[in-house]
Amino acid sequence: MQETPLLIFNDNGIYCSQAEVYIDAWKPVDKCIITHGHADHSRWGHKNYITHTKNVPIIKHRLGEINVTGKDWGETFTINSVTFSLHPAGHIVASSQVRVEYKGEVWVFTGDFKTENDGIAEPFELVKCNTFITECTFGLPAFKWTPQAEVFTDINNWWATNKTENKTSIIFGYSLGKAQRILKHLDTSIGKIYTHGAIENMTNVLRENYNFHETTRITRDTTKKELLGNIVIAPPSAHGGTWIRKMVPYVTANASGWMTFRGARRRRAIDKGFVLSDHADWDGLLKTVKETGAEKVIATHGYTEIFSKYLREEMGLDARTEKTQYEEESGESAKKEGEVAE
Structure with a gap:
C-alpha cells in the first residue's frame, strides 16, 4: 500500500495525484473523468473529459463543444501507471x-448509483x-424502495383515473434520467405522452442509444383540449x-425518493407523490x-455522518466522510435545466 492515498479530496474535486486526473471535479481542471451527465457531476470548463x-452526446448537449474521449464498459486505460475503467452505476442512462x-x-x-434494474439504465x-467511495443520499433506514413495477402500476392507474375525470396529468421529473425512466414505463394505451x-x-x-415511447412536444400552439386526459412530463x-x-x-x-416523507409533497404543493428514486x-x-x-469506505454526499457511523459501529468497517460539492437529491430546487439528480 502506498503512503499517499490513491484518491484524495481537495478544493477542486476528487484527485488521483499519480495520474494527475480528477473524477467529477467541481472546478475547472486539465483532465477529468465524468461519471454521468447530471450538472453537479459534469461541470463546464475542464480541458479534457473522459x-x-x-x-458523450449527453454532456456535449449540456456543455457544448468540449474535448471529450469516450470509453466502453470495462475498457481499461492507463495514465502514469494507474489503470482506470468504467462500470455501470445504474443511476441513470450511461x-x-x-x-x-x-x-x-x-x-x-x-x-x-442505484441497485434496482430500471429497464433503461445499464x-x-x-x-x-x-476502498469504496459511496454516495448515501438516502442513507437512513426510513428509505426503503417499493419495487418499481408497483410504483409504475400506481402511476398509470393515477393517469387513467385522471383521464376519466377529463383532467390533464402532469408528472414532474428531472430532464435527464427521471423523465426518461417515467417515459419508458408509461402505459400508452391510456393516452398520449x-x-x-x-x-x-x-x-x-x-x-440515439435508447428506445422510448413516442412523445409530443408542447408548444405555444398546443391547446388545452389536446392535453385533456393525456399525460405531461415536465421538469x-x-x-x-x-x-x-x-x-x-x-x-x-x-x-422522488423524498416522497417517502408526507410533508415533502405538501411543501411542494403537489397533488400526488410517488416514491421513485434513482439512488x-x-x-x-x-x-x-x-x-x-x-x-x-468513504461517504461523500447525503446522510454521511449517520451512514458512516453505522458502518463503523455495526459492520466494523473503517468508514469516514468527505465533503464534496455534489448536491443531494432534493426535489426542492430544479434551479436550472441541468438539474441535479433526483
Missing part, C-alpha cells in the same frame, strides 16, 4: 462507477475493491410557472458496501 461513450487501480490497490468511486455492476421542451430535447439526444422547475396555466384543469404528481435505498447501500469487500 466518460462513457453513451454519455452513468458510471470509476475503478482505479495502482500497485495492486483498488478504489471505486460510485458517483451516484444495470449496476458490483466491483470489488479495497406530451413533454416540456427541455425534456423533449434531452430525450431526443438519448434516442420540477415548470411547477408553479405560467407554462402550466394553459393546462387547467390538471392534476400534479412528483416522482440506492438504505438496504441497497448496505448490501453494496458489504459485497464490494472493501475494508475502507
Whole structure:
C-alpha cells in the first residue's frame, strides 16, 4: 500500500495525484473523468473529459463543444501507471462507477448509483475493491424502495383515473434520467405522452442509444383540449410557472425518493407523490458496501455522518466522510435545466 492515498479530496474535486486526473471535479481542471451527465457531476470548463461513450452526446448537449474521449464498459486505460475503467452505476442512462487501480490497490468511486434494474439504465455492476467511495443520499433506514413495477402500476392507474375525470396529468421529473425512466414505463394505451421542451430535447439526444415511447412536444400552439386526459412530463422547475396555466384543469404528481416523507409533497404543493428514486435505498447501500469487500469506505454526499457511523459501529468497517460539492437529491430546487439528480 502506498503512503499517499490513491484518491484524495481537495478544493477542486476528487484527485488521483499519480495520474494527475480528477473524477467529477467541481472546478475547472486539465483532465477529468465524468461519471454521468447530471450538472453537479459534469461541470463546464475542464480541458479534457473522459466518460462513457453513451454519455458523450449527453454532456456535449449540456456543455457544448468540449474535448471529450469516450470509453466502453470495462475498457481499461492507463495514465502514469494507474489503470482506470468504467462500470455501470445504474443511476441513470450511461452513468458510471470509476475503478482505479495502482500497485495492486483498488478504489471505486460510485458517483451516484442505484441497485434496482430500471429497464433503461445499464444495470449496476458490483466491483470489488479495497476502498469504496459511496454516495448515501438516502442513507437512513426510513428509505426503503417499493419495487418499481408497483410504483409504475400506481402511476398509470393515477393517469387513467385522471383521464376519466377529463383532467390533464402532469408528472414532474428531472430532464435527464427521471423523465426518461417515467417515459419508458408509461402505459400508452391510456393516452398520449406530451413533454416540456427541455425534456423533449434531452430525450431526443438519448434516442440515439435508447428506445422510448413516442412523445409530443408542447408548444405555444398546443391547446388545452389536446392535453385533456393525456399525460405531461415536465421538469420540477415548470411547477408553479405560467407554462402550466394553459393546462387547467390538471392534476400534479412528483416522482422522488423524498416522497417517502408526507410533508415533502405538501411543501411542494403537489397533488400526488410517488416514491421513485434513482439512488440506492438504505438496504441497497448496505448490501453494496458489504459485497464490494472493501475494508475502507468513504461517504461523500447525503446522510454521511449517520451512514458512516453505522458502518463503523455495526459492520466494523473503517468508514469516514468527505465533503464534496455534489448536491443531494432534493426535489426542492430544479434551479436550472441541468438539474441535479433526483
